Amino acid sequence: MYKKILIPLDGSERAEAVIPHVENLVKHDETKVIFAQVVEPASRSAVLDSEKESEVQFKPQKVDKVKQYLTSWKNKFQAKGLSAEILLLSGVAVNAILHATEFTQADLLAMTRQGRTGLAKVFYGSVASGVFNRIKCPLLLVSSETEVNLLTNNRILVPLDGSKRAEAALPHAKGVAKLYNAQIILVRVVRTNYQTAVFDNLEQELDEEDVSEHIFRSLGKHQEVGRIKDARQYLLDWQASLQEEGFEVEGTLLSGRPIEGIIQVAQETDADLIAMTSHGQTGLARVFYGDVASGILNRAARPLLLIRTGETPVQNFA
Numbered sequence: 446m447y448k449k450i451l452i453p454l455d456g457s458e459r460a461e462a463v464i465p466h467v468e469n470l471v472k473h474d475e476t477k478v479i480f481a482q483v484v485e486p487a488s489r490s491a492v493l494d495s496e497k498e499s500e501v502q503f504k505p506q507k508v509d510k511v512k513q514y515l516t517s518w519k520n521k522f523q524a525k526g527l528s529a530e531i532l533l534l535s536g537v538a539v540n541a542i543l544h545a546t547e548f549t550q551a552d553l554l555a556m557t558r559q560g561r562t563g564l565a566k567v568f569y570g571s572v573a574s575g576v577f578n579r580i581k582c583p584l585l586l587v588s589s590e591t592e593v594n595l596l597t598n599n600r601i602l603v604p605l606d607g608s609k610r611a612e613a614a615l616p617h618a619k620g621v622a623k624l625y626n627a628q629i630i631l632v633r634v635v636r637t638n639y640q641t642a643v644f645d646n647l648e649q650e651l652d653e654e655d656v657s658e659h660i661f662r663s664l665g666k667h668q669e670v671g672r673i674k675d676a677r678q679y680l681l682d683w684q685a686s687l688q689e690e691g692f693e694v695e696g697t698l699l700s701g702r703p704i705e706g707i708i709q710v711a712q713e714t715d716a717d718l719i720a721m722t723s724h725g726q727t728g729l730a731r732v733f734y735g736d737v738a739s740g741i742l743n744r745a746a747r748p749l750l751l752i753r754t755g756e757t758p759v760q761n762f763a
Contacts, residue, residue: 446474446476446620446621446623446624447470447474447476447552447553447583447620448475448476448477448552449476449477449479449549449550449551449552449553450467450470450471450476450477450478450479450551450552450553450554450555450585451479451481451532451542451545451546451549451551451553451554451555452464452467452478452479452480452481452555452556453481453482453483453538453542453545453554453556454480454481454482454514454515454518455482455483456482456511456514459557460556460557461557462557462587462588463555463556463557463585463586463587464518466555466585466587466748467555467585468522468525468527469598470598470621470624471527471528472527473624473625474624475528476527476528477528477529477530478522478527478528478529478530479529479530479531479532479545479549479551480515480518480519480529480530480531480532481515481531481532481533481534481542481545482511482514482515482533482534483534483535483536483538483541483542484507484508484511484533484534484535485507508533511533512531512533515531515532515533516531518531519531532545532548532549539575539576539579542554542576543576543579543580546580546581546582551582552582552583553582553583553584553585554576554580554582554583554584554585555584555585555587556576556584556585556586556587557586557587557588558586558587558588580753581753583617583750583751583752583753584750584751584753585748585749585750585751586748586749586750586751587748587749588746588747598621598624598625598627598717598718599625599627599628599717600627600628600630600714600715600716600717600718601618601621601622601627601628601629601630601716601717601718601719601720602630602632602707602710602711602714602716602718602719602720603615603618603629603630603631603632603719603720603721604632604633604634604703604707604719604721605631605632605633605679605680605683606633606634607633607675607676607679610722610754611721611722613722613752613754614720614721614722614750614752615683615687617720617750617752618720618750619687619690619692621718621720621750622692627693627717628692628693628694628695629687629692629693629694629695630694630695630696630697630710630714630716631680631683631684631687631694631695631696631697632696632697632698632699632706632707632710633676633679633680633696633697633698633699634699634700634701634702634703634706634707635672635673635676635698635699635700635701636700636701636702636703637700637701637702673698673700676698677698680696680697680698681696683696684696695714697710697714704741704744707719707741707745708741708744708745711741711745711747716747717747717748718747718748718749718750719741719745719747719748719749719750720749720750720752721741721749721750721751721752722751722752722753722754723751723752723753723754
């Protein structure tokens with residue numbers, strides 16, 4: 446599925462937290478892992494002499510130390526029969542990582558949301574945000590607090606909103622599901638400003654009595670029932686389509702606030718991975734920092750696979 450996975454490290458245990466998740470993934474596929482680190486110059490700032498040519502200087506000891514560090518990880522992977530190599534980077538972290546993804550032709554970038562350097566600026570820091578805004582390949586983000594389960598990726602949660610762009614996460618979810626023989630959990634949240642409500646039986650036909658009265662008063666009875674019925678049929682169609690391909694699929698329909706709904710389903714199903722696009726027709730469309738994406742990241746201690754799609758206007762989650 447993913448033939449080359451790039452892992453930017455900074456020497457910290459927190460940045461290394463993503464490695465076990467990648468190791469679990471590559472054990473199920475023929476994948477090369479590339480361990481990379483940015484080597485900072487000897488001096489981050491200096492006054493240049495305009496009369497002379499100047500070159501950025503690196504301390505040999507620092508380069509040797511980074512190389513030794515990355516090589517140790519490469520050796521650990523190779524000792525387990527896994528393919529790995531190292532890559533030393535220089536320059537500004539964001540640019541260096543982006544250049545590395547293109548240079549190596551990596552088809553997945555895996556990193557921890559917390560680290561000691563620019564990577565330490567949580568999810569919204571200059572490095573993570575800068576990388577995502579410009580990266581072309583999928584991004585696997587893991588919290589340093591996320592526990593590693595040897596039976597990981599048995600349940601893959603995919604939030605959908607009815608848009609083609611949100612559906613772009615499905616091929617990735619299917620690829621991982623094939624490797625792990627995993628269940629795919631589809632979730633659709635019909636957005637309202639009220640408390641989350643779950644429609645327990647997706648197979649059961651919905652009628653007006655199934656939708657709470659306080660939503661009726663806000664949005665109109667028939668309008669709301671129509672939205673929920675359309676969302677239900679959408680999930681059923683995708684569920685049937687994926688089942689025809691041989692996947693085990695479960696669909697969950699909710700109304701309410703997207704973050705609460707997605708988190709609730711992730712917890713109740715004990716999802717091992719959340720796969721979603723960064724742009725959709727919904728709150729998920731709020732670029733990388735949108736309410737839904739950031740809310741999920743802040744509250745779900747689960748690996749998140751983000752697939753970037755083209756630019757799209759910000760619209761409501763429904």
